Amino acid sequence: MIAAWAQLLRVSAVLTVPGDAFAGTVAGGRAPGRGTLLAAGSSLCLYEAGMALNDWADRETDAVERPDRPLPSGRIAPASALAAAGLLTGAGLAVAARAGRPALATATALAGAVWAYDLHLKNTRWGPLTMGTARALNIGLGAAASIPGAASGPGGGRTGDVLRTAALMGAHTVAVTTVSREEVQGGSPLPPLTGLAAVAGITGATARRSPAAAAAYAVTAARPLFHAALNPSPPLLQKAVGGGIRAMIPLQSALSGKSPAAVALLGLLPLARRLSRKVSPT
Template identity: 30%
Template sequence: MTTLGAYLRLMRPANIVTAVADILMGYAASGALLSFTNQGSSALFSNDSQPLLWLILATIGLYGGGVVFNDVFDADLDRVERPERPIPSGKASLGGATALGLLLLIGGILAALPVSLLSALIALGVALCALLYNWKGKHHPVLGPINMGTCRGGNLLLGISAVPAAVEELWFLALIPIVYISAITMVSRGEVHGGNTAALKGAVLLYVLVIGSILSLSLFLNFNVLYSLPFLALFAYFIFPPLFKAMPTKEPKLVMKAVKAGVVALIVMDASIAAGFAGWIYGLLVLALLPVSMYIARKFAVT
């Protein structure tokens, strides 16, 4: 691994692609894409799409910086449990990683500012939540997963903030990624020493709750659940089999595969919601990020 490759690995590039999917989904939910079905994909590349481009840059900075600080705060622990990671292996320095993390977080906040002050404040909140999680949150058995989920929920709100007034109306959509990421975080704690049966079973229940919540959106919003169903089926196919396979043995490798599947499946979840708001073509556009993330995941670690 080269020095550049080590710093890229710290940023978890495959995961960053899933964060972009959050923005695309939130952008659709905000109503900013009402003209999409009439204008086709060209609507995404008009002058009106500039807020979307700024928000994508913002989430790249926020997510990248957040996960870099994960390794910064875990440097001592990784020297014992995961010596192959960039910092303990010596491929990346602790000071260099800290500087990179700060640069990414600050850049993410500044990138949101051209959209609106609200977008920048949401970005600041996401950055602070990420730092809190890496510093203290991850060590708490209950608040830790919620803290991590809040980072993702904030990222969804960042996408919705393309239309600032929509945040007040659609804030509850952030609860879906909060629940989902909380489930993944619960599972991920068994990556090193093996999974916990209660945590794995709890994740199954939370996954079911997420799918049920997405299906129920049609009861409250202008959401076409029929467009969403094929994507939800694919979502279930991604998340449940690896989790069920990890349950009997609780082996770290199987748990890691379940976590990896859960992270990558975020794109499918986002596509299922985006399709309900903006049509199946837009859902496929979001889903197109999936092979990109999966390809990058072969080169760089997801967890």
């Protein structure tokens, strides 16, 4: 049962979530503090809610394409997955509320994006953009927890920095999500090629903040995308998606610049690699 829930909740991808809150806090001009931890906790709950809701919404399709997943295989009841999605969403909003009204408002928008994506927008042309928006809102949640009146105390007013940081994370997420739409059946080399272009642009935009983290991001994301572009088969596209998900960790580190949090975030990458060998992040 534990293994089934670990698969449903994509525990190997969980480590890619907290760094958004830290990057957002740094972009907002604050050192990470209590508000950042609350934002990270809220993001984790909402991310896992999205994973459970995703499999509930896809249970009929997965019965054909991925029968080994927990719901079609019968290891977890659909009602349990839906209940988990609801409870985790509520928990995420409750934790965000502890960080102040701005954080709660941002978390509410994030929850709306998650549910809209899973229940309707995933298979439309708006799917990748919605997922990118959700990740950008994760960055915003970290920043919202550090503005005046939030739990972490008085904050900075660096709105432009927050928006740029959110846009870079959102752009990466859009590229990875676009590739993921073909990971079951295989497809064209265009999505991974577009992903490579996005990675190159994001690397250039973050290189001055943290050269080492930007390089780690480029290698983690670009190598599997390059292989998938040469051969856009399901196995290589799945590896490209997995690499793109893990690459969010060094990207968060790069976006955090010279903050002490940047080094700690980069240290999560080896653990994420090990976890992905046990539980697929996709």
